[in-house]
Amino acid sequence: MRYSAFILTVLLTLLFFILGLAVDDWFFWPLLVLAPLSLLGVWDLIQTRHSITRSYPIIAHLRFLFEMIRPEIHQYFIESNIDGRPFNNDERSLIYERSKNIDGLKPFGTELDVYGDEYEWLNHSMAPRPRSKELFRTTVGGPECKQPYSCSILNISAMSFGALSANAIMALNAGAKKGNFYHCTGEGGVSPYHLKPGGDLVWQIGTGYFGCRNHDGTFNPDLFQEQAAHESIKMIEIKISQGAKPGHGGVLPAAKITPEIASTRKVPMGEDCISPPGHSTYSTPIGLCEYIAQLRELSGGKPVGFKLCIGHPSEFLAICKAMMQTGILPDFITVDGGEGGTGAAPLEFSDNMGMPLKTGLIFVHNALVGCNLRDKIKIAAAGKVSSAFTMARCLAIGADWCNAARGFMMSVGCIQAQACHTNECPVGVATQDKGRQRALVVPDKSERAYNFHHNTMEALTEVIAAAGLDHPNELRPWHIYLRPKRTEVLSYYEAFDFLKPGELLEDCPYPVYSKLWDLASAETFESHHG
Numbered sequence: 001m002r003y004s005a006f007i008l009t010v011l012l013t014l015l016f017f018i019l020g021l022a023v024d025d026w027f028f029w030p031l032l033v034l035a036p037l038s039l040l041g042v043w044d045l046i047q048t049r050h051s052i053t054r055s056y057p058i059i060a061h062l063r064f065l066f067e068m069i070r071p072e073i074h075q076y077f078i079e080s081n082i083d084g085r086p087f088n089n090d091e092r093s094l095i096y097e098r099s100k101n102i103d104g105l106k107p108f109g110t111e112l113d114v115y116g117d118e119y120e121w122l123n124h125s126m127a128p129r130p131r132s133k134e135l136f137r138t139t140v141g142g143p144e145c146k147q148p149y150s151c152s153i154l155n156i157s158a159m160s161f162g163a164l165s166a167n168a169i170m171a172l173n174a175g176a177k178k179g180n181f182y183h184c185t186g187e188g189g190v191s192p193y194h195l196k197p198g199g200d201l202v203w204q205i206g207t208g209y210f211g212c213r214n215h216d217g218t219f220n221p222d223l224f225q226e227q228a229a230h231e232s233i234k235m236i237e238i239k240i241s242q243g244a245k246p247g248h249g250g251v252l253p254a255a256k257i258t259p260e261i262a263s264t265r266k267v268p269m270g271e272d273c274i275s276p277p278g279h280s281t282y283s284t285p286i287g288l289c290e291y292i293a294q295l296r297e298l299s300g301g302k303p304v305g306f307k308l309c310i311g312h313p314s315e316f317l318a319i320c321k322a323m324m325q326t327g328i329l330p331d332f333i334t335v336d337g338g339e340g341g342t343g344a345a346p347l348e349f350s351d352n353m354g355m356p357l358k359t360g361l362i363f364v365h366n367a368l369v370g371c372n373l374r375d376k377i378k379i380a381a382a383g384k385v386s387s388a389f390t391m392a393r394c395l396a397i398g399a400d401w402c403n404a405a406r407g408f409m410m411s412v413g414c415i416q417a418q419a420c421h422t423n424e425c426p427v428g429v430a431t432q433d434k435g436r437q438r439a440l441v442v443p444d445k446s447e448r449a450y451n452f453h454h455n456t457m458e459a460l461t462e463v464i465a466a467a468g469l470d471h472p473n474e475l476r477p478w479h480i481y482l483r484p485k486r487t488e489v490l491s492y493y494e495a496f497d498f499l500k501p502g503e504l505l506e507d508c509p510y511p512v513y514s515k516l517w518d519l520a521s522a523e524t525f526e527s528h529h530g
Contacts, residue, residue: 087386155183177200211264240307320368385407
């Protein structure tokens with residue numbers, strides 16, 4: 001009966017009320033629960049917003065309760081070790097164990113389906129090399145760069161103050177300081193919490209130009225020059241797009257802007273903070289190149305690059321043509337994948353916008369190789385990097401180094417509660433609630449961020465040595481194998497097209513690349529489809 005819970009509650013309320021009057025005051029105590037439930041049932045019947053509570057007063061609220069705790073129930077009790085998303089239990093456990101300096105060992109063999117369509121592996125050598133005693137690094141900075149930077153092969157990807165708490169920012173940066181790797185600020189600007197621990201920073205400049213903007217939201221060269229001179233800022237990254245929500249702007253409501261956020265972003269209190277979908281400093285590929293040159297000069301010759309998730313391939317090829325035409329090259333390009341994370345994004349953007357990392361990375365690598373630019377520009381890869389194998393795979397197909405965001409979030413306590421957009425993060429990582437931030441103890445979590453980086457890099461040295469190599473820059477597409485189907489095995493070199501130097505400039509043997517190249521123009525991002 002749909003009203004049984006409501007009727008029973010009302011009857012019990014009346015019963016205990018009568019018993020309290022007639023027998024003993026003790027019978028009034030259950031009314032503290034029963035009376036509010038009865039009133040709730042009455043409200044359920046008369047309200048017009050929720051059909052289910054009108055049909056099932058009182059008991060329907062159990063549905064809302066189960067919906068609220070569904071992610072936790074699914075994560076801890078239902079999903080297997082390997083089928084969770086975005087990160088499965090094995091991936092999360094590996095990050096937690098390495099962050100706590102626990103050996104990330106797995107007993108009794110793999111749980112993965114080694115004959116499944118998604119299985120990948122790295123070929124080992126019968127003549128393994130001695131493990132490197134030094135953690136791998138690469139130097140970033142072209143001829144126009146006066147302050148090149150020695151970059152770790154693994155770094156903290158872009159996460160803004162405002163999206164992350166002050167304590168999380170300080171813990172990550174202190175870990176980066178101890179481990180000698182960099183911490184990307186995200187587009188939210190350089191906050192005091194980024195600077196206090198003294199770790200290396202990559203200052204990301206997004207479409208809102210936070211930290212270097214005029215009141216109307218346009219770029220302010222003087223503010224940029226002043227901030228970029230800080231010794232902690234080692235490189236500058238122009239954010240064109242990110243994998244989780246490419247081409248999507250954002251609004252930070254005025255009610256959520258604290259004095260600290262306003263000061264960091266150089267935005268006024270009491271007004272909505274707008275991140276437009278696109279940049280206002282340039283509108284053409286040549287304009288982007290000129291902006292890169294401007295930032296490099298204003299920063300005193302620090303490495304300048306840009307980050308993007310590949311959308312229309314011809315647009316990136318247009319940038320390549322602009323580089324060749326102007327002679328202005330970025331020092332690095334960060335390729336983000338559609339599987340990347342964010343604090344909040346519309347479902348359509350998270351699920352169905354943006355080229356996945358492996359496809360985008362191979363394309364960017366091919367484009368630069370085909371233009372004879374690859375040896376002049378470094379490539380970083382970001383998108384679900386969490387282990388030595390995911391790093392090795394990216395390095396084999398075109399990356400010079402990797403960035404990780406969610407992996408480092410988990411290292412400082414994130415439990416994948418997926419409540420980043422609610423300001424109610426249960427562990428104090430993705431919240432501006434001061435009470436919730438207290439859960440994250442900076443000295444302890446900074447050590448864990450350092451441990452995750454150090455132990456993952458140590459694992460990478462083992463993987464590289466087992467493959468018979470001395471350095472990750474020796475990895476190639478033929479070192480990684482995959483199963484396109486259960487009965488077929490291909491190396492990445494066989495599964496994908498890889499261009500040879502200069503092939504885009506001649507008679508390219510790959511029709512898709514040749515057609516895209518013809519569509520691209522250095523003067524516009526628009527493709528000329530004829």
